[in-house]
Amino acid sequence: MSETETSHDDKSCVPADSPTLDNSSSCTQMEHVSLAPLSRVAICGGTHGNEMTGVYIVKEMQRKKVKAAGSLYVTPVLTNPRAVEVCRRYTDKDLNRCFTDALLSSPVTDSAPYELRRAQELNAQLGPKGGKEAVDLLVDLHNTTANMGLCLIFYSLDWLTLHLLKYMQNKISSVPVRAIQLDIPLSDAYSLEVVGKHGFAIEVGPQPHGVLRADIFNVAKKAVDLTLEFIQEFNAGRTFEGGEVEAFTLVKSIDYPRDSSGEITAAIHPELQDNDFQLLRSGDPLFLSFSGETVIHEGEDLYPFFINECAYYEKKVAFQLARKTTYSFPSVSVEKD
Amino acid sequence: MGQSEPRSVSGMSLHGSTARLSEARRVAIFGGTHGNEMSGVALVNLWIKNGADIQRRGADIKPFITNPKAVEKCVRYVDTDLNRAFTHENLSASGGDEFPYEVRRAQEINRMFGPKGSPEAYDVIFDLHNTTSNMGCTLILESSKDHFNLQMMNYIKKAISPASCLVLLNEHPLLKYSTSRSVAKHPVGLEVGPQPQGVLRSNIFEAMRVILKHALDFIELFNEGMEFPPCTVEVFRVSERIDYPRDANGNIIAMVHPNLQDCDWEPLNPGDPMFQTFDGKTIPYQGSCTVYPTFINEAAYYEKQQAFMTTRRETLAASGIRKA
Numbered sequence: 317m318s319e320t321e322t323s324h325d326d327k328s329c330v331p332a333d334s335p336t337l338d339n340s341s342s343c344t345q346m347e348h349v350s351l352a353p354l355s356r357v358a359i360c361g362g363t364h365g366n367e368m369t370g371v372y373i374v375k376e377m378q379r380k381k382v383k384a385a386g387s388l389y390v391t392p393v394l395t396n397p398r399a400v401e402v403c404r405r406y407t408d409k410d411l412n413r414c415f416t417d418a419l420l421s422s423p424v425t426d427s428a429p430y431e432l433r434r435a436q437e438l439n440a441q442l443g444p445k446g447g448k449e450a451v452d453l454l455v456d457l458h459n460t461t462a463n464m465g466l467c468l469i470f471y472s473l474d475w476l477t478l479h480l481l482k483y484m485q486n487k488i489s490s491v492p493v494r495a496i497q498l499d500i501p502l503s504d505a506y507s508l509e510v511v512g513k514h515g516f517a518i519e520v521g522p523q524p525h526g527v528l529r530a531d532i533f534n535v536a537k538k539a540v541d542l543t544l545e546f547i548q549e550f551n552a553g554r555t556f557e558g559g560e561v562e563a564f565t566l567v568k569s570i571d572y573p574r575d576s577s578g579e580i581t582a583a584i585h586p587e588l589q590d591n592d593f594q595l596l597r598s599g600d601p602l603f604l605s606f607s608g609e610t611v612i613h614e615g616e617d618l619y620p621f622f623i624n625e626c627a628y629y630e631k632k633v634a635f636q637l638a639r640k641t642t643y644s645f646p647s648v649s650v651e652k653d
Numbered sequence: 654m655g656q657s658e659p660r661s662v663s664g665m666s667l668h669g670s671t672a673r674l675s676e677a678r679r680v681a682i683f684g685g686t687h688g689n690e691m692s693g694v695a696l697v698n699l700w701i702k703n704g705a706d707i708q709r710r711g712a713d714i715k716p717f718i719t720n721p722k723a724v725e726k727c728v729r730y731v732d733t734d735l736n737r738a739f740t741h742e743n744l745s746a747s748g749g750d751e752f753p754y755e756v757r758r759a760q761e762i763n764r765m766f767g768p769k770g771s772p773e774a775y776d777v778i779f780d781l782h783n784t785t786s787n788m789g790c791t792l793i794l795e796s797s798k799d800h801f802n803l804q805m806m807n808y809i810k811k812a813i814s815p816a817s818c819l820v821l822l823n824e825h826p827l828l829k830y831s832t833s834r835s836v837a838k839h840p841v842g843l844e845v846g847p848q849p850q851g852v853l854r855s856n857i858f859e860a861m862r863v864i865l866k867h868a869l870d871f872i873e874l875f876n877e878g879m880e881f882p883p884c885t886v887e888v889f890r891v892s893e894r895i896d897y898p899r900d901a902n903g904n905i906i907a908m909v910h911p912n913l914q915d916c917d918w919e920p921l922n923p924g925d926p927m928f929q930t931f932d933g934k935t936i937p938y939q940g941s942c943t944v945y946p947t948f949i950n951e952a953a954y955y956e957k958q959q960a961f962m963t964t965r966r967e968t969l970a971a972s973g974i975r976k977a
Contacts, residue, residue: 375904376931403955403956461849522849524785524847524848524850525851525952526785526850526953527785527951527952528908528950529909529914529950530910530911530914530929531914534911534933580695580853583695583854583855584854586856589856606695606858624852624854626850627851629727629851
């Protein structure tokens with residue numbers, strides 16, 4: 317595996333509307349970038365044991381003993397087997413919140429929550445996070461009960477992930493393909509994909525937890541196949557043209573209205589339900605209480621997503637809100653020796 | 654259904670074509686029989702706090718959470734499925750703490766609302782459920798001879814028209830199961846979907862609320878002496894349970910086909926796509942005639958070895974009814 321790292325690998329991309337940048341010239345003037353080839357990819361599923369698409373994609377890859385795609389080493393990993401066994405999100409603790417620097421380095425005994433120990437195991441197997449031995453790319457498969465189509469979720473939008481997003485948008489037409497960026501420093505980044513040198517989650521919905529839908533499976537599988545295809549073409553020397561792409565950056569989360577004992581008193585309003593990524597303006601309805609009152613959105617126009625995600629009730633999140641940003645990215649190709 | 658001589662059939666007396674039935678005074682509304690089916694949990698909790706909307710003249714209507722431990726954890730059940738636990742064996746067993754939670758709970762519910770099969774049992778119990786299947790509003794009937802329930806279902810269907818509410822009849826000797834509502838003389842299942850487990854959708858909540866409003870209106874009208882003339886009710890009678898294709902180790906090897914997914918109640922003909930393997934191959938339905946599938950891809954039924962159920966369409970005749 318090539319150990320060469322160019323200075324561009326870890327650089328966060330520059331938003332086209334950043335105040336220090338001249339919008340009109342940025343996207344066509346960016347210099348071509350050369351990146352190191354990728355040789356090891358991990359395809360992960362079952363991080364939440366009841367999100368069935370990833371569970372079955374990984375199980376199928378394991379059944380077929382998939383180890384490679386062309387010259388790429390591919391490792392399918394069932395990340396939370398205990399949760400998969402009982403078809404629950406987690407057994408003790410949400411595995412996908414265990415990958416902060418602090419939790420990965422905390423001392424764990426046998427009595428520690430299962431998922432904390434498992435996270436450290438996965439970090440040793442596929443990482444370590446931030447280290448030279450980490451897999452080149454970690455893709456983590458998830459489902460949501462929200463109507464989000466296909467989303468790639470990243471912490472840092474590096475050139476590779478922006479190109480992959482564009483590649484997928486061009487080749488998948490059955491569902492919208494979008495990107496969500498979490499603007500969190502790497503040390504505090506908590507989900508599995510940060511373990512790889514490059515990483516992102518593929519989130520596909522809507523699908524109830526515990527259910528395996530063929531249409532959702534088919535589009536997620538296509539996304540995985542396209543990822544591996546892209547990397548092989550990249551490694552083989554193809555140049556991918558630069559361009560622009562939109563991404564949604566998380567701003568904040570909104571909880572349900574609750575009474576004094578903490579019980580939910582309203583449901584997501586029918587006009588908001590299933591309308592992930594449709595712009596929410598001041599005055600638009602958010603919640604419909606059980607007694608028939610409407611709660612409306614006030615303030616900045618923002619884009620809602622993860623609307624009515626089952627697993628977020630306990631995290632006190634009814635939906636999340638994002639700003640939309642346009643990112644420019646340069647043409648890329650693999651470094652020549 | 655007209656009879657020229659009066660005769661008596663287990664508590665029901667027939668004069669002409671109108672059956673005289675005793676009043677439906679004791680009514681219960683069960684929510685949380687499955688702790689992660691949220692519409693029923695939310696509605697029952699709402700009515701426990703403020704029961705104004707469910708008051709009706711001539712009836713005592715009790716909202717009740719049947720499986721509070723499962724509701725607390727937002728799971729279907731803690732030890733065993735409460736909605737399969739009301740077997741004669743479980744209800745008559747003596748002993749205590751060593752029984753699964755839901756078996757003890759079933760015994761308690763049987764004491765409070767039964768005993769099942771006795772004259773003291775509640776008159777009507779509505780059991781509120783959600784499904785991940787695209788079944789819309791479905792009323793579940795356990796006996797084709799329950800004229801009271803048939804008339805109620807006919808009333809509800811007409812009241813919500815043009816919106817639709819279908820009737821599923823599960824009288825199959827092998828496939829029928831011992832539900833929590835079966836404790837009552839007239840058990841009514843209410844199944845609304847699609848809704849993921851653990852999720853509360855406003856439209857689903859409202860649909861269930863409206864159906865119950867009409868059901869309680871019917872009970873009030875009946876108790877006030879209104880006569881309901883003979884009618885017919887279209888039902889879908891449970892026929893078969895179809896499992897996923899599995900390998901020798903019991904692992905699922907195919908998914909409900911995209912053409913069948915979400916097509917509850919639509920005709921499935923021999924040769925139509927039924928399952929799709931992970932590699933994209935289609936497995937067709939190979940029954941001998943057209944059936945009407947339901948409970949297609951219900952999350953809770955993977956462990957019960959069921960991908961969907963087939964039903965046959967039938968028209969049942971209900972005799973006229975009136976309070977005795």
